Amino acid sequence: VTDLTPTPACRCDITIGDARLVAQAPRRITALAPFDLAAAEALGFPGPGQVKDARFLWAGRGLAFLLDVPTPETLAPLCATTDQSDGWAAFDLTGPDAAEILARLVPLDCTTLTGTARSLLGHHPLLIWRQGAEHFTLFTYRSMARSAAHDLEAAMKALAARRSLT
């Protein structure tokens, strides 16, 4: 065997109405889970819903996702470390209607959301990260990426069609 060509979880780049949905290119995602939850903060872990340095994301109880960079050597022995680069697929939803589209699928108040939250995207598991006023990054399970994109696209279409009503 000479090579294995990687396949993305989902190919998606659509603009409907005032929003754009793009599937992110694969990136390194390392899940870090400190063995001692009480010491997590002292170790520099983000608190619930927090994001540090735009790449260390709170991702659930005692769990953080480190994006793009290797695990710092000081942290490695104190955490369970798993490579999730292939486990989660990420989408960027941007545009003035982004929060309104998410209101169709996410049971959280996305207009006031800051940082990250674990929730649902329709029926799909979700880690949502607000990167800007009109920029949300949505992480879901890789195997469900196409299913999630379908639901997002349906919500985008419905909202755009509603906007076009006179």
Added chain:
Amino acid sequence: MSNWRIPGQGSRIDRTRPVAFTFDGQSYTGFAGDTLASALLANGLRLMGRSFKYHRPRGVMTAGSEEPSALVGILEGAQRSPNIRATMAEIYPGLSAESQNRWPSLRHDLMAVNDLFHPFLGAGFYYKTFMWPRKFWEGFYEPLIRRAAGLGRLSGQHDEGVYEKAFAFCDLLVIGSGPAGLMAALRAGRAGARVILAEEDAEFGGRLLSDAPAIDGQPGPDWARGVIAELSAMPHVRLMARTTITGAYDDGSFGALERVALHHPPGDAPRECFWRIRARASVLAAGALERAIAHPGNDRPGVMMASALVSYARRWGVRPGERVVIFGNNDNALAHARALTALGVQIAAYVDPRDIPVTEDFPVYPRAAIVATKGRHALREVAVRHAGGTSLIAADCLGLSGGWNPTLHLACHLNGRPEWRADIAAFVPRAGMVPGMYPAGAAAGVFSTAQCLQTGHAAAGEALGALDIPAPDLPVPLAEDGTYAIAPLWAVDAKGRAWLDFANDVTTKDIAQSAQEGFTSVEHMKRYTTQGMAPDQGKNSNVAALAVLADATGQGIAATGTTTFRPPFVPVSIAAMGAGGRGMGFAPRRLLTSDAASRAAGAPMVEAGLWYRPLYFPKPGESHWRQSCDREVVMVRQAVGVCDVSTLGKIDVQGPDAARFLDFVYTNTMSTLPVGRVRYGLMLREDGMVMDDGTCARLGEGHFVVTTTTAAAGQVMRHMDFVQQAFCAGWKLRLVSVTEAWAQFAIAGPQAQALLARLGLSGDLPFMGTMPVHLAGVDGRLFRISFSGERGYELAVPARFGAALWDRLCALAADLGGGPYGMEALNVLRIEKGFLTHAEIHGRVTAFDVGLDAMVSKKKDCIGLAASRRPGLLEGREHLVGLRPLNPGAEISAGAHLYRRGDPTTRTKNQGYVTSVCYSPTLQGWLGLAFLKEGRDRMGEVLRLDDGLRGITVDCTVTSPVFFDPAGGRMRD
């Protein structure tokens, strides 16, 4: 149609935009802004439906969502939306509506014969009549009644329309946009609070639009438009027209139904959106519903609510009749008669039971009542009983006003009971019935415009105070502050049927009969008479009905009380609540990395734990799944097969205490497992039953990977998380699911190692061993485990390489005389080996039952151990056994039960049941796995397998559940 329009009136319609539509196939024209009801009235149509039971002709009675009678079907291609209130359906070009519950036509409905038999069809008729003969009920009476009764019918087609569900959040939800709601929203909006203003109508303003009282010297509608303009400029205020709040739930949650595009021809926009709104506080300003008066013949087309007459005249410019009689018992009714006169509608008579002065511009009958009406398809005449006798008055329209019922439904949805106020003869909400909800305006029982504005202002102030938001000092505008005097009149004492519930054909006599027969509780009366059980849920009749009941029982209204108010406030289409859930939207789809290749190979898919897995891979010439399956089984036994097993749950367990923890969750010991080895493991639930089985691989001193079955992956993760948090707090270990991160493929068969060699991997691994591998620059994992009974490996690579590796594996397997195999072959292979799935470990079996008691360590404790030793779980149990038909070719079935030969197939003689079956091409016969009473002691016994459902009876021999290679040499060596 111009005859029925009032020149210069009609704030809601645009006379420059005619709209053509059809009703019962007949073409009509209305204007943009018309509802179906207003457009039909403007075309002179009074007859719009037939009543539920007696099929009496009925017309529209109201101008709102409470409409009981004008229920129609809306047709869109092959679709039919039944029971749509004509008052809520806005017309659009090409709208096609039809009447319901009539045959052959609305005017000539043969089922109206029921009305002739009304003396026999009163309340309780069903219960008394269809008792005998008993067996006639299901086959004869019920279908007959269902055909005769009922309202609209569904098309029987899937609803292909677009629907939406959405969430919204606010500080203050204002329900209703009349004077109270607008005032509350304005104050909260100016305070900077996040406000949602929900209005059921297409237009904001509530009764300001129809009654048009002056506010601060300007017409009410203008004032409303001004407030809405200000609110719509506030980014923190959301205005939701055509949105009905349907229910109040715990913790400030509300359901709401928005009619998004129902007023447009079918298109891409959602028809409806079901909202879930979370509000920190709410103002209930939903107004009030006018109630009828029960008098004989009060249900004819042309009999309407007095307030609806004013609405139709002012908002839609519709003249409700040529000669209108108003029958009211309160000041508001008189005001309506004056308003109609001012609008150019001829009032033929004003009839009031009170002793009021006769000083109007129209004939007034004080101390009078209407005692009869005439007109079959439309009202022609009313009979007025007054001090001077009974007069017949020609009239084509009768406006009733029995007073107002505050729209307090939402306040009662958490089971609070409202309070009776005798001075206004109505129930009003009590404080705190829904936490954080502040009633205002007519919903709180105040009826003047000035008081509505004041209470709306005050309610917003209270709500903002509770939310710690400073309330601005907003002046309350000046408006009329008239009194509302009422003399309760629920039913006119006269001969003839007087209707209470127009939708369900319940009369005052039915209520009296209910009381007479002992159903004196209001809840019993409701069930006995069906009053309040129609689509309007008694909005038009509940209070009057319980007043008539109170009169019959002598209990008084306050003591009688109301029935329970339940959501939804208006009918909500299932399609809206289930938006997005049709077809494939029902659940997420989990797709394997091999998905596209499997589908391209023509494999049909089966859903397992939300995953889509290939059933088999058909080859040219194979026309039946069994041919493909048999071939794939033989292929694995004789050459090599590859199968995508990525769906198995994979849980990464890391930490210094990981081994100790696994010893606690598994029945067997994992701490003694050497690094680089894999062990089969069994987990119990806390009640001692088997929860799941799987493998546990030790990758490092403090690093394990646990596999679970596909279906139980979530359950096992949750269980282990619970055990760690609840019982092992402080232990140093963490659990992280890595199911999605890896694509994992089984390679099984005598040629498995040869296939690995062609991949450049040695495969030189002991049975139940694992090692890291390096494949074309990719780090992977290799396990030597087998679910087929053949020499087997599982090769895992990061998921992004799954598709490429699968293609490679299939090609290499083909070179070796093998190929991919699907779920069907996988199932046959495992049954031949007696391996378990959740067909066997279905939640009611112990380790002892499945023959794995030896795997429950006696040297340590584990979750479920003590419970699994309970009395009754170790003796007299059904054991897992194998079954082989005496005639090997005789087909057997899963779900069949086992009996001794000669015994009757009755419950008490049942010996066990079959969990899995297959045809084994390896052993040339049918095999089954079953649970049999004391089965391990009954090897060789011949039993009768009986499947009553499928009509299968086959004699079978009891065997070991391991049919093939019991020593296991094929997979071990």
